[in-house]
Amino acid sequence: MNLTEFITANNVNLNNCDREQIHLPGSIQPHGVLFVLSEPDLQVEQVSNNTEIFLGISPDSLLGQNLAILFDDEQIGKIQNCLNGDFENINPLKLFANFGGLSIELDGIIHRSDRGKIILEIERTDHPEDRSFFGFHKLTKSTLTKMQKAANLRELCRVIVAEIRQITGFDRVMAYQFDADGAGTVIAEDKPDEWETYLGLRYPDSDIPKQAKHLYTLNWLRLIPDVDYQPVPIVCHTQDGDNSPLDLSFSVLRSVSPIHIKYLKNMGVGASMSISIIKNRKLWGLIACHHQKTKYIPYSIRTACEFLGQVMSLEIAGKEDYEDLDYKIRIKSMQSQLIDAVSQSEDFTDVLLENSTSLLAAVGAEGAAICRDKEIIRIGKTPEIVQIQDLLAWLPERFERDLFVTDCLPKIYPKSENFQAVGSGLLALAISKIRQKYILWFRSEQIQLVDWAGNPNKTNRIESDGSLTIFPRKSFEKWQETVYGKSLPWQPWEIDGALDLRSAIVGIVMRKADELAAVNLELQRSNSELDAFAYIASHDLKEPLRGIHNYATFLLEDYGNILDAEGTEKLGTMVRLTKRMEDLINALLHFSRLGRQELNMAYIDLNNLVQIVADLLRISSDNNHFLIQIPQKLPMVQGDRILIEEVFTNLITNALKYNRHLQKIISNAGRMPTPQEFLEMSNESPEKLVEVGFLDNHPPNVKNFMENSPNQFWTIYVRDNGIGIREKHLDSIFRIFKRLHSPGKYGGGTGAGLTIVKKIVERHGGTIWVESNYGEGSTFYFTLPK
Amino acid sequence: MILVVEDSDEDFTALERVLKQSLCKAPIHRVRDGDEAIDYLYRQGPYANAEQAPRPSIILMDLNLPGTDGRDVIQQIKHDYTLKIIPVVVLTSSSNPKDVRDCYQNGTNSYMLKPMGLEQLKFTITDFLHYWLELAIIPDSSINQK
Numbered sequence: 001m002n003l004t005e006f007i008t009a010n011n012v013n014l015n016n017c018d019r020e021q022i023h024l025p026g027s028i029q030p031h032g033v034l035f036v037l038s039e040p041d042l043q044v045e046q047v048s049n050n051t052e053i054f055l056g057i058s059p060d061s062l063l064g065q066n067l068a069i070l071f072d073d074e075q076i077g078k079i080q081n082c083l084n085g086d087f088e089n090i091n092p093l094k095l096f097a098n099f100g101g102l103s104i105e106l107d108g109i110i111h112r113s114d115r116g117k118i119i120l121e122i123e124r125t126d127h128p129e130d131r132s133f134f135g136f137h138k139l140t141k142s143t144l145t146k147m148q149k150a151a152n153l154r155e156l157c158r159v160i161v162a163e164i165r166q167i168t169g170f171d172r173v174m175a176y177q178f179d180a181d182g183a184g185t186v187i188a189e190d191k192p193d194e195w196e197t198y199l200g201l202r203y204p205d206s207d208i209p210k211q212a213k214h215l216y217t218l219n220w221l222r223l224i225p226d227v228d229y230q231p232v233p234i235v236c237h238t239q240d241g242d243n244s245p246l247d248l249s250f251s252v253l254r255s256v257s258p259i260h261i262k263y264l265k266n267m268g269v270g271a272s273m274s275i276s277i278i279k280n281r282k283l284w285g286l287i288a289c290h291h292q293k294t295k296y297i298p299y300s301i302r303t304a305c306e307f308l309g310q311v312m313s314l315e316i317a318g319k320e321d322y323e324d325l326d327y328k329i330r331i332k333s334m335q336s337q338l339i340d341a342v343s344q345s346e347d348f349t350d351v352l353l354e355n356s357t358s359l360l361a362a363v364g365a366e367g368a369a370i371c372r373d374k375e376i377i378r379i380g381k382t383p384e385i386v387q388i389q390d391l392l393a394w395l396p397e398r399f400e401r402d403l404f405v406t407d408c409l410p411k412i413y414p415k416s417e418n419f420q421a422v423g424s425g426l427l428a429l430a431i432s433k434i435r436q437k438y439i440l441w442f443r444s445e446q447i448q449l450v451d452w453a454g455n456p457n458k459t460n461r462i463e464s465d466g467s468l469t470i471f472p473r474k475s476f477e478k479w480q481e482t483v484y485g486k487s488l489p490w491q492p493w494e495i496d497g498a499l500d501l502r503s504a505i506v507g508i509v510m511r512k513a514d515e516l517a518a519v520n521l522e523l524q525r526s527n528s529e530l531d532a533f534a535y536i537a538s539h540d541l542k543e544p545l546r547g548i549h550n551y552a553t554f555l556l557e558d559y560g561n562i563l564d565a566e567g568t569e570k571l572g573t574m575v576r577l578t579k580r581m582e583d584l585i586n587a588l589l590h591f592s593r594l595g596r597q598e599l600n601m602a603y604i605d606l607n608n609l610v611q612i613v614a615d616l617l618r619i620s621s622d623n624n625h626f627l628i629q630i631p632q633k634l635p636m637v638q639g640d641r642i643l644i645e646e647v648f649t650n651l652i653t654n655a656l657k658y659n660r661h662l663q664k665i666i667s668n669a670g671r672m673p674t675p676q677e678f679l680e681m682s683n684e685s686p687e688k689l690v691e692v693g694f695l696d697n698h699p700p701n702v703k704n705f706m707e708n709s710p711n712q713f714w715t716i717y718v719r720d721n722g723i724g725i726r727e728k729h730l731d732s733i734f735r736i737f738k739r740l741h742s743p744g745k746y747g748g749g750t751g752a753g754l755t756i757v758k759k760i761v762e763r764h765g766g767t768i769w770v771e772s773n774y775g776e777g778s779t780f781y782f783t784l785p786k
Numbered sequence: 787m788i789l790v791v792e793d794s795d796e797d798f799t800a801l802e803r804v805l806k807q808s809l810c811k812a813p814i815h816r817v818r819d820g821d822e823a824i825d826y827l828y829r830q831g832p833y834a835n836a837e838q839a840p841r842p843s844i845i846l847m848d849l850n851l852p853g854t855d856g857r858d859v860i861q862q863i864k865h866d867y868t869l870k871i872i873p874v875v876v877l878t879s880s881s882n883p884k885d886v887r888d889c890y891q892n893g894t895n896s897y898m899l900k901p902m903g904l905e906q907l908k909f910t911i912t913d914f915l916h917y918w919l920e921l922a923i924i925p926d927s928s929i930n931q932k
């Protein structure tokens with residue numbers, strides 16, 4: 001004979017207490033006997049080591065024997081029927097053990113273990129008269145009636161604790177409800193009047209480890225008649241190879257975790273019983289019974305209690321659904337109204353803004369923010385725009401199925417501590433993450449006083465090896481905690497409403513997307529038509545123009561000698577005008593192509609590019625005497641090389657063209673001047689100067705353009721010592737065909753150059769602007785992607 | 787012999803003038819639209835008499851033509867076994883990249899833009915004549931004449 005391995009963790013700590021194998025204690029409580037039987041011959045393979053006291057027969061005499069050693073054929077038949085699933089004889093079985101001439105009446109409870117062994121537990125019957133169906137009926141009938149009459153959940157709980165106390169005779173019976181964090185709160189209590197109340201006290205999640213909660217869902221009832229009991233080991237034959245501990249998950253006698261025993265003792269409890277309340281297969285709460293002294297509850301009464309617990313479980317679902325019914329109906333109608341309005345709208349944001357009151361009421365929020373693209377519109381009490389922007393940067397990763405809900409935002413997003421008064425609770429819907437469309441609802445902070453049963457934070461100790469040792473609390477006296485940074489919890493029906501709203505909005509977005517696709521298709525068609533039109537128009541316009549030009553030239557060539565000077569000059573003007581018109585047509589065509597042309601993006605070395613542009617200008621233009629300064633090495637940019645070259649050609653040409661300085665060769669040797677020196681130099685020097693450089697920091701006005709990506713762009717500038725631009729013209733110079741000077745001055749131009757430059761910069765995602773001092777020079781700034 | 791397909795009288799006048807000044811000896815025949823060009827090349831309609839329509843050694847063609855478009859004429863020439871050896875040079879004011887691509891795809895031998903101004907036109911035509919009539923070796927039109 002050999003003791004089976006004990007798994008009662010002697011050294012349970014916080015690191016492993018959630019893994020403590022409390023279903024494998026290897027021992028039982030002493031108020032009954034446990035047999036492990038083989039099937040089908042019902043031979044005793046293991047037995048608890050207390051048969052001597054209980055039945056007057058040693059475990060050794062039982063091990064290896066057939067169960068017939070204790071029971072006659074009739075009793076064995078009952079057990080076998082039970083195994084066959086004959087529910088007329090379901091637990092508890094009324095059994096009579098016959099041994100040594102004695103006949104002992106017993107309650108038998110039978111189940112199969114996970115490894116197919118039969119486990120039979122027996123307890124003494126104390127109240128044979130209550131065994132009958134009528135006894136059971138008597139115990140439960142009046143309780144059921146009272147439960148049904150209970151108007152709400154609170155009352156239901158009050159009824160059940162009073163009735164259970166009545167039936168069992170425990171000193172104190174309480175109903176616990178678990179919250180989302182797993183902490184339990186006493187919501188009903190029945191006790192002697194003079195005793196201190198536990199009502200409203202909260203017990204932390206860690207008081208009942210996860211696996212204990214799991215066992216509560218497997219067994220509806222758990223009894224510990226005496227916290228001072230000595231565990232009774234389960235024994236088996238030495239020769240039996242199977243030494244692995246027995247799974248006692250479904251055993252009613254299963255031994256109790258030493259930590260729980262300690263806990264109960266610290267609480268001053270001598271005996272306890274708990275009945276599970278299960279809603280939607282989850283542990284909703286417990287009916288906990290405490291007694292100062294030892295207390296044994298016979299199986300028949302326990303069955304009645306278990307039955308009441310099951311009825312309670314069914315009742316709470318209904319009672320909870322009816323709770324706050326008025327509020328639920330009101331909120332539901334708000335939600336439907338809002339969804340109706342949204343479904344019929346073209347733009348959901350407008351509708352939500354028009355119905356801002358419903359928007360808040362639909363989920364019971366105090367504030368909301370509608371976010372579309374970069375815009376944030378706030379309704380009611382919300383954090384500041386900047387705070388919402390920060391929140392939106394953090395939020396997208398947190399969505400689960402486009403939903404994020406919390407009633408304690410500061411706990412998971414510390415930055416929200418700055419606005420926890422208005423935003424401790426957050427319900428966020430992602431309509432479109434790509435388009436950055438979100439709806440956020442905020443709930444304000446509800447400072448709560450929580451009455452803990454003793455300080456929940458002082459139960460553990462950190463050991464030298466870093467592990468945490470759990471110590472059941474010694475004091476269960478009321479310990480008040482003020483909880484900040486929490487809002488009222490979001491109720492399931494509020495969240496459901498938000499999700500319904502999202503579906504309605506997504507419906508609109510989908511419809512919009514369809515419409516947009518159709519519009520796009522139409523746009524594509526009209527675009528290519530427009531494109532073709534631009535070519536044909538330019539072609540057909542050019543033909544007569546060419547005719548006019550050529551014929552004027554013919555006249556000049558053929559009849560020049562018989563025309564007077566005025567006539568010749570007029571023909572000359574005609575030729576010049578046709579040339580100019582052709583330039584305009586070409587510029588227009590070029591401009592119209594720019595919008596559609598695909599960019600051949602590449603990395604461009606601006607130093608090299610500016611050099612090429614300068615060389616070309618020196619060769620081709622009259623402005624061949626000028627100085628181009630590059631104060632510091634220019635960066636690499638991304639862009640279409642041909643187009644970027646055009647930008648620089650245009651800007652530098654302009655810089656040289658609108659410039660009255662002399663064109664004198666000055667050597668480019670020596671050190672580069674600073675901008676200040678440049679200005680002084682340009683004042684003193686008679687030479688045309690162009691400086692090409694870039695800014696280390698974007699000026700503040702640029703950041704607005706690129707708030708998302710200020711670091712992905714360079715700000716390049718082209719500065720000249722030219723004639724400058726009057727401030728009133730600064731805005732208009734980028735307009736197509738807008739010219740500031742008559743064609744005769746400064747060599748003329750089509751007036752499309754800067755418009756084309758602007759378009760090119762914009763096609764690259766950049767922006768362009770100009771600063772100028774009239775008479776001193778201008779600086780064109782533009783941004784290009786890094 | 788150069789076949790000029792050109793609908794614009796003014797453009798043709800300018801072309802003719804430049805050709806004369808360039809002292810070009812090559813005979814020119816002008817047709818005004820695509821249909822006429824096809825009639826000429828296939829010796830049909832008004833050109834039924836082969837004597838009237840000697841096969842050109844090169845075709846100088848405008849693209850945007852009344853009736854059958856220049857693009858279609860090119861396609862027809864370049865799909866005809868006997869005609870496709872005649873070099874076709876496009877002279878047009880369309881700078882549309884699509885036109886350029888399509889023309890070459892259909893076998894056009896050269897693509898030139900009508901310039902603005904007589905001087906530029908002179909350069910263009912002189913280069914054209916110099917290249918196609920002096921430098922380039924093109925199939926002898928007489929061999930192909932039936």
